[in-house]
Amino acid sequence: MHHHGTEAIKAGEKIIIVGNPNVGKSVIFGLLTGRYADVSNYPGTTVTLTTGSYHMGGVDTLVIDTPGVNTLIPMSEDEVVTRDILINEPVKQIVQVVDAKNLSRGLVISIQLVEMGLPFVLVLNMWDEANSRGINIDVEKLAAAIGTTVIPTVGVERKGLKELREALYKRSFPSIAINYGGAIENGIKRLESLLPEVNISKRAISLMLLAGDESLKPWLKGHVGINDIPKIESIRRDIQDKYYEPLGYIINQIRLKRCEKIIGDVLSKNQTDRSPITVHLGNWAMHPVWGIPVLLAVLFLTYEFVGVFGAQTLVDLLEHKLFGSYINPSMTRVVTLLIPDTFFRDLLIGEYGIITMALTYSIAIILPIVGTFFIAFGLLEDSGYLPRLAMMVNKIFKLMGLHGKAALPMVLGLGCDTMATLTARIMETRKERVIVTLLLALGVPCSAQLGVILGMLGGISFHVTLLWIFIVVLVLFLVGFMASKVIKGESSDFVFDIPPFRVPILTNILFKTLSRIKWYLKEAVPLFILGTLILFTLDKTGVLEVIEAVASPIVVGFLGLPQKATDAFLIGFLRRDYGAAGLYALAEAGELNPNQILVSLVTITLFVPCVANSMVMIKERGLKTAAAITAFIFPFAFLVGGVLNFVLNGFGIKL
Numbered sequence: 151m152h153h154h155g156t157e158a159i160k161a162g163e164k165i166i167i168v169g170n171p172n173v174g175k176s177v178i179f180g181l182l183t184g185r186y187a188d189v190s191n192y193p194g195t196t197v198t199l200t201t202g203s204y205h206m207g208g209v210d211t212l213v214i215d216t217p218g219v220n221t222l223i224p225m226s227e228d229e230v231v232t233r234d235i236l237i238n239e240p241v242k243q244i245v246q247v248v249d250a251k252n253l254s255r256g257l258v259i260s261i262q263l264v265e266m267g268l269p270f271v272l273v274l275n276m277w278d279e280a281n282s283r284g285i286n287i288d289v290e291k292l293a294a295a296i297g298t299t300v301i302p303t304v305g306v307e308r309k310g311l312k313e314l315r316e317a318l319y320k321r322s323f324p325s326i327a328i329n330y331g332g333a334i335e336n337g338i339k340r341l342e343s344l345l346p347e348v349n350i351s352k353r354a355i356s357l358m359l360l361a362g363d364e365s366l367k368p369w370l371k372g373h374v375g376i377n378d379i380p381k382i383e384s385i386r387r388d389i390q391d392k393y394y395e396p397l398g399y400i401i402n403q404i405r406l407k408r409c410e411k412i413i414g415d416v417l418s419k420n421q422t423d424r425s426p427i428t429v430h431l432g433n434w435a436m437h438p439v440w441g442i443p444v445l446l447a448v449l450f451l452t453y454e455f456v457g458v459f460g461a462q463t464l465v466d467l468l469e470h471k472l473f474g475s476y477i478n479p480s481m482t483r484v485v486t487l488l489i490p491d492t493f494f495r496d497l498l499i500g501e502y503g504i505i506t507m508a509l510t511y512s513i514a515i516i517l518p519i520v521g522t523f524f525i526a527f528g529l530l531e532d533s534g535y536l537p538r539l540a541m542m543v544n545k546i547f548k549l550m551g552l553h554g555k556a557a558l559p560m561v562l563g564l565g566c567d568t569m570a571t572l573t574a575r576i577m578e579t580r581k582e583r584v585i586v587t588l589l590l591a592l593g594v595p596c597s598a599q600l601g602v603i604l605g606m607l608g609g610i611s612f613h614v615t616l617l618w619i620f621i622v623v624l625v626l627f628l629v630g631f632m633a634s635k636v637i638k639g640e641s642s643d644f645v646f647d648i649p650p651f652r653v654p655i656l657t658n659i660l661f662k663t664l665s666r667i668k669w670y671l672k673e674a675v676p677l678f679i680l681g682t683l684i685l686f687t688l689d690k691t692g693v694l695e696v697i698e699a700v701a702s703p704i705v706v707g708f709l710g711l712p713q714k715a716t717d718a719f720l721i722g723f724l725r726r727d728y729g730a731a732g733l734y735a736l737a738e739a740g741e742l743n744p745n746q747i748l749v750s751l752v753t754i755t756l757f758v759p760c761v762a763n764s765m766v767m768i769k770e771r772g773l774k775t776a777a778a779i780t781a782f783i784f785p786f787a788f789l790v791g792g793v794l795n796f797v798l799n800g801f802g803i804k805l
Contacts, residue, residue, distance in 0.1 A: 173275055589629065685717060
């Protein structure tokens, strides 16, 4: 693309959002573009891009939310896409989003943007979290050091949005002069003479080429004379011969030094809120040996809070006192009075009635359990325990041929598998992405399901809870191990930064818990109603009986569960936690003994992922892989459950 004066391309210029993974780019994107987002794949890749439009200066400007990157010398397909967008798209303004708690990771990208000669605004997101950790950034000094507008924001609370909108009009082309030393500078000069005029500076492209960026090859073919490609390669080799270390490494070190210098000038830390005890606790939580008692203690407390307090005390209040004694009987009276027709009466208050089943399950059983679980999860998340858990499992994952980075999506999967499947993008190789997707779909229970499971196990004992965890983890480990042998490809290294261990802030947790509960009610309750309608229809048409009869050899014969449990597996498709709630209701009615509870829970944990997760699997990994994963999981879950049932009964174990 050549510049035909600036006026001509004004209309086509875009706003591009860039940043590291997990810094809140999509939140900022959402605030700028509102609801109208378009999700599509970047041409020729499996990478998903979100685009939207932002009304500015009377023109609708396209906004592109690029995949998270750690460097613009690409290591993964995501990073290639982001770099290509910067080279190929006419830019009105770049919004670089940085996690204010982690300025150094962000500045490496800022330096690369500066060298590309692109206009950008720096957004310091998660400003509140940085402050709560005692991190102070001198915004004016930082703006002066880079030469651009710097805006502190808290995306989730819309703070700083107004300033960002104003800043979009001011195009500042920042400048940071970095001297890479005689030989490299000479290489840059020699390369620049061979390069065409494009959106980004020749200096930046020269540096990419010197750093040995293979992914630029296709671009070079289209933009450089055929005879110049070998020249470029020989210049690179020539400069490389003057150094011991790879040029890419040297260039990166020089940039990092500059980042450190900037950070030294603008960042100060208050040591007030870090008491030494949290530091010790934080280190113990990661230790391969001491981490285990810490993990057990965390599990035990979660179990007491969710399984005992949430699932027994609160559910009892809501289900028996509120729904059992007030809502359902009074609703039954109202419905019986108003609706003479038995069909519609059943639709609302029958065995598979919207009020008696969908609302009772979703609000009386699951809500208190999920609510308490969200509080517990929020505490773990905010204290910085989750990344430490990921570090600890890293060692175990190594054995599976996966590295610990896989532990991150796994631990996130405990929140929501659908989201976690999206984060499998952080894995560098396709092999790892597939394995992570498989394990997530197979055995990582999402928060809603986990809550219900903890609730059911709360009725038995902590030992059985540990047994359930052990079985699921063992299965995950075995499948991961086998998968890493079967699926072709190699693994990559693990780079991971650990936030400080700290005392969670209660307002944060309340805010998070409330927004998660709101999400839960919006997401889950409609699906529960839909699931109930499906069951109701199947029941009325007699199909349900047929399904129960067909499934009975497996469910009754192989898993040793009552026939009613089939219903739970059926609606488990729609939402895993709904399936688990069905089992919960059975257990409460005294139709499942502890052995059956364990078998049914292991099976439903390993069971097919919910609709949303299946959709994301197809979108992220493609239909073939997703179908293969599902085809494996379905029989496998029943197989594990069956084997467990036979082992328990064969050895006469009574839990």
